[in-house]
Amino acid sequence: MTAAVKCPPRPRERIIDAARDLFRKHGIKGIGVDAIAEAADSNKMTLYRHFGSKDDLVFVCLQEAAAEAEAFWNDIKKTNPDDPKAQLNDWVRRAGDFITMEHCNCELLDAAAQLVESDHPARRFVEDLRALYMKRLVELCREAGVGDAELLVDALSLLVEGARCNWRSAGQKGAATRFVPIAQMVVADFMQHTA
Amino acid sequence: MTAAVKCPPRPRERIIDAARDLFRKHGIKGIGVDAIAEAADSNKMTLYRHFGSKDDLVFVCLQEAAAEAEAFWNDIKKTNPDDPKAQLNDWVRRAGDFITMEHCNCELLDAAAQLVESDHPARRFVEDLRALYMKRLVELCREAGVGDAELLVDALSLLVEGARCNWRSAGQKGAATRFVPIAQMVVADFMQHTA
DNA sequence: TGACAATGTTACCGATCTGTAACATCTACC
């Protein structure tokens, strides 16, 4: 019910929003379609009329998250055009904001962890996206003059993924709230080691 | 069956080993007691005679993992006595080994993530352990002469947690394999900023 | 108002999962 007041009036959108929220909180296997439908102020039958199966719903949720991530990236590139260093700093700051937001789009990473060791149809989708994001970030770091751009992106990946985990399990008292200064230090450290 | 050949002959120990292995691979909610008992070359009835419930089994597994983590820490302190810097470097190296091991004891972190938003009896146990480990590591960093020891421990926490996630979802091709050099760089960076 | 599409409601099926009961078998120890 909480999701319904602020959400679009169409059941399809309400269901997607509720599903993304509950998947984040309880995991894909940890929440049932009945609870999702109820949280969307709808019902299981309507859910299944819009999405043929729970797997399909998961896939649609991930596609929505991917679209948001795409907008996130494009916005960074547009805000500071032709200034890779500013774009990289912007990326760190915005990534930190996303992590500590209630409604963050880190579910792609969550899904990657939960779909491993299973033959979920969305698994390859998530893996390809991760590779794309890392390739883009490597290029950005290289443009910003970082020597070992691959290693920096690996470091940022670990920090982001760790911060997302930590935020979910430790919340506001955890290390995730210090993601931005930590990542900024790491970036500065790599900048200093530029050839 | 695979677990049984190399495992202790007693059903109780075989079940614990199989449970820890399968909880890591599939998550606590992702595996059933029947599958655990079968993997331990035992049966569900014996499992329930030793552990009253699945939750109790989870708790015992976490206690075993905590005992191993305790041994891990004591070994580090013993290997390089009165040399905090060497102990810190040792911690980084061994943590990297653990992360990329098949049988690692990172299940405490996994459990923390999976038990959040649920009233599992082991939740507080895991949270208290995490606080203890971080407190110890902060003291070690301080002894090693690190200026902002809390922030370094936060950074290492994020890196470890991220590496564990990444290792499970991306495996040998992922960023987790570069955990040790990344963490070493971060530690060196914090060492340089010593007051 | 009438008609059609979308949505809600209820009930159910089959599979899976936790947990238990009853009984059979094995193993250690005297």
Next chain:
DNA sequence: GGTAGATGTTACAGATCGGTAACATTGTCA
């Protein structure tokens, strides 16, 4: 060898979950 305790086997109860069928209700537009 015999007995007690630990273990294995089978069957089942109760709950949950994914998914479907049939029917009732609502909303929309002509």
